[in-house]
Amino acid sequence: MPVFQAYKRVIKKCIPQLLIYIFVFVAFAAILMTSGAPASTVQFDDARARMAYLDEADSSILTEGLKNYLLQYADFVDVNHDQASLQDALFFEEVHYILRIPAGFTEDFMAERPVEIEKISRPGTTTSVYLDMNISKFLNTARFYLANIPGISQRELVALVSRDLAVETTVEVRPTAVNADAGESLSIFYNYMSYVILNLLILGVGTFMLVFNQLDLRRRTICSPVPLRQQNMQILFGNLIYAVVCWLIMMGMGFVLYGKAMPAKQAMLVALNGLVFTFVSLSISFMIGSALNSRNALSAVTNVLSLGMCFTGGAFVPQYLIGEQVLSFSRIFPTYWYVRFNNEIISMANITFDSLKPRLGYLGMQLGIAVAVLAVALVIIKQRRQAENA
Amino acid sequence: MFAHVFKYRMKCFLGDRVTLFWTMVFPILLSTLFLMAFSNFSKATSFTGIKVAVVNNDAYQENRMFQEALDSVTEKQGDEEPLLSMELVSLEEAETLLDQGEVHGIILLDPDIKLVVNQSGFNQSIIKSFLDQYQQVSASYATLFQMSPELLANRDALKDYSANYDFLVERNPGKNETDITVTYFYALLAMTALYGSFWGIRTVNEVQADQSMKGARVNLAPVHKMKTLLAGILAAWIIQFAELSILILYMSMVLKVSFSNQVWCILLTGLVGSLTGITLGTMVGGLIRKSDGIKTGVLLGITMTLSGFAGLYFASFKYVVTKAVPVMAYINPANLITDALYALYYYDTYERFALNIVLLLAFAAVFCLLTYLSVRRNRYASIPSIQEGD
Numbered sequence: 001m002p003v004f005q006a007y008k009r010v011i012k013k014c015i016p017q018l019l020i021y022i023f024v025f026v027a028f029a030a031i032l033m034t035s036g037a038p039a040s041t042v043q044f045d046d047a048r049a050r051m052a053y054l055d056e057a058d059s060s061i062l063t064e065g066l067k068n069y070l071l072q073y074a075d076f077v078d079v080n081h082d083q084a085s086l087q088d089a090l091f092f093e094e095v096h097y098i099l100r101i102p103a104g105f106t107e108d109f110m111a112e113r114p115v116e117i118e119k120i121s122r123p124g125t126t127t128s129v130y131l132d133m134n135i136s137k138f139l140n141t142a143r144f145y146l147a148n149i150p151g152i153s154q155r156e157l158v159a160l161v162s163r164d165l166a167v168e169t170t171v172e173v174r175p176t177a178v179n180a181d182a183g184e185s186l187s188i189f190y191n192y193m194s195y196v197i198l199n200l201l202i203l204g205v206g207t208f209m210l211v212f213n214q215l216d217l218r219r220r221t222i223c224s225p226v227p228l229r230q231q232n233m234q235i236l237f238g239n240l241i242y243a244v245v246c247w248l249i250m251m252g253m254g255f256v257l258y259g260k261a262m263p264a265k266q267a268m269l270v271a272l273n274g275l276v277f278t279f280v281s282l283s284i285s286f287m288i289g290s291a292l293n294s295r296n297a298l299s300a301v302t303n304v305l306s307l308g309m310c311f312t313g314g315a316f317v318p319q320y321l322i323g324e325q326v327l328s329f330s331r332i333f334p335t336y337w338y339v340r341f342n343n344e345i346i347s348m349a350n351i352t353f354d355s356l357k358p359r360l361g362y363l364g365m366q367l368g369i370a371v372a373v374l375a376v377a378l379v380i381i382k383q384r385r386q387a388e389n390a
Numbered sequence: 391m392f393a394h395v396f397k398y399r400m401k402c403f404l405g406d407r408v409t410l411f412w413t414m415v416f417p418i419l420l421s422t423l424f425l426m427a428f429s430n431f432s433k434a435t436s437f438t439g440i441k442v443a444v445v446n447n448d449a450y451q452e453n454r455m456f457q458e459a460l461d462s463v464t465e466k467q468g469d470e471e472p473l474l475s476m477e478l479v480s481l482e483e484a485e486t487l488l489d490q491g492e493v494h495g496i497i498l499l500d501p502d503i504k505l506v507v508n509q510s511g512f513n514q515s516i517i518k519s520f521l522d523q524y525q526q527v528s529a530s531y532a533t534l535f536q537m538s539p540e541l542l543a544n545r546d547a548l549k550d551y552s553a554n555y556d557f558l559v560e561r562n563p564g565k566n567e568t569d570i571t572v573t574y575f576y577a578l579l580a581m582t583a584l585y586g587s588f589w590g591i592r593t594v595n596e597v598q599a600d601q602s603m604k605g606a607r608v609n610l611a612p613v614h615k616m617k618t619l620l621a622g623i624l625a626a627w628i629i630q631f632a633e634l635s636i637l638i639l640y641m642s643m644v645l646k647v648s649f650s651n652q653v654w655c656i657l658l659t660g661l662v663g664s665l666t667g668i669t670l671g672t673m674v675g676g677l678i679r680k681s682d683g684i685k686t687g688v689l690l691g692i693t694m695t696l697s698g699f700a701g702l703y704f705a706s707f708k709y710v711v712t713k714a715v716p717v718m719a720y721i722n723p724a725n726l727i728t729d730a731l732y733a734l735y736y737y738d739t740y741e742r743f744a745l746n747i748v749l750l751l752a753f754a755a756v757f758c759l760l761t762y763l764s765v766r767r768n769r770y771a772s773i774p775s776i777q778e779g780d
Contacts, residue, residue: 169503
């Protein structure tokens, strides 16, 4: 199989370039694994916002009480108290909320004079609403006692407030198949994978086709004793083998890293989705390879196309962060369907055939795109042949 | 003579479509993709009424107080989003809504108040905080009446609990809106500025006789090598600055990315950043005496890593890196460019901006010096490394 052998040699030469993508992906996955410890699924924990707590009043019993109470809702982050450090910390989301208790606060509060606490946050965010609510709760309760029990001491006040605020609602947590945090990193991992698969295939298949489509080389192979049909079969064989190997490497990585986190049914469906996406990528690579004839153009088109499809389809940034209009546009890309399938399958509590049925359509969309792209590729090939013959 | 060489350098560069693509078209495309990817960012992170399902059973119907409390948080008050948006449904319906992710939690009176969720999170915790508060207020009244029973008899003396007192005052964190997504665009500008190094490589390759055919030819001419080199750098600088300005213009006019309004300072950042990028390229081109492909590969590696540390892939990475290794804030040119733009956008003062610009100039000076040392006084007895078909 001389054509197939040539295919292997071309791919071998590409390996260093291909490895860059795989290494970056491994590094990315490693970072992803270390960040975010999985939360427990059966027990409810109050969410904690990251908060910088600045007490200029030199901690009184009252403010210490507030601080202790807030421990339930916030993780205190140590940030330098200068303006620039606080600004930076808030901008880059190291803290969600900065609370500054002014000097003289306790005195004014105990005397029931108007008081103000300064807060700095990104206005209108969920974390900001959450902390506002709980801080106000503490102070309002304190104020209630203060107004009704004249002469109450700080210590008594804090004791009463803390006792009241210890009353908690019973929370029942319904289990889901994949715990939400693990589910999120699973989705991120498999969605990002689409970028890697796409690049591996375009680079490998595209390079091979560039080499084989050089005019002189093509003329030479056409007049060789290997029939054209067989040549094409060998190319097809090479493409399929290459695609499946890429898919196996990716799935192997997924299995090693996340094999334990995912139930078997989900794992199989995600793998199937990966295989379908690999075939779409193959047909896209085939089209690019047949349309282009320079390496510079190949790297430009590879980057633009893969980044374009992955950004708009939600492979890098979760789909909920992407606007409606962009998403409805990106439905023409396979990445959109690939990502959507992953997200929905991974977050599904239990998979039945009924709940799966509408999602199978996403795979169908990907295959449809693959066929359409392949058709375009064949037209391009035909036109190029005719142009060459003319 | 300088003018003559300069003119032809300009002509050559403007005809270099590959480098023009990577230094201008590609960043424009990428910035557009960034915009698409974050098109829903502010909406997704800002607070919207949390969806809850309230089970409509007998216990709920009988509890007038709770209904009132619910009303008070579900009704829109002024411009503010209501805290909760609720649906009154049967238990089965509520469970389906929760399973499908339509609501964040179910409030069930059984007859005690209970919250049913399927994961922990800020939205769920806000519902819980509301329910807690409802019960905590009752607890406060009970405590108070126990402590001073006379208040129970004399209701007029009682000062009611009020949740309306606003203790918190919002302060603005920075000059402009706290929006982490601008970092991606600033880091992209930094990357583009450093892509100027591709012009740098070309410039230096074409004045060295052992690096390209053109270099060999240029060295034969009776023009001082440094003159040719400077003419090349100047031409590259002008082109790169123009490209960067177009990109900035495109980002602010078309994509509506927020910049500070100090136009001259932004242009100065672009001017200095371009110079640093180009001289980085001439330095690498001068120090590494290998093929063009290897030089480009090394530079791509450097620029993509440095831009990554400046927040191109994850905006908060810029912050994390400089916090962990403070010196990275000063020795990474990409970070200096990003940070200059950020300081202009977010800070009231100019010190940090000025520091960044001075450091960038220092980098450019060092790169220039190293370029000079690597290029000067090379004489060639024979240059076997140059082959035909360069």
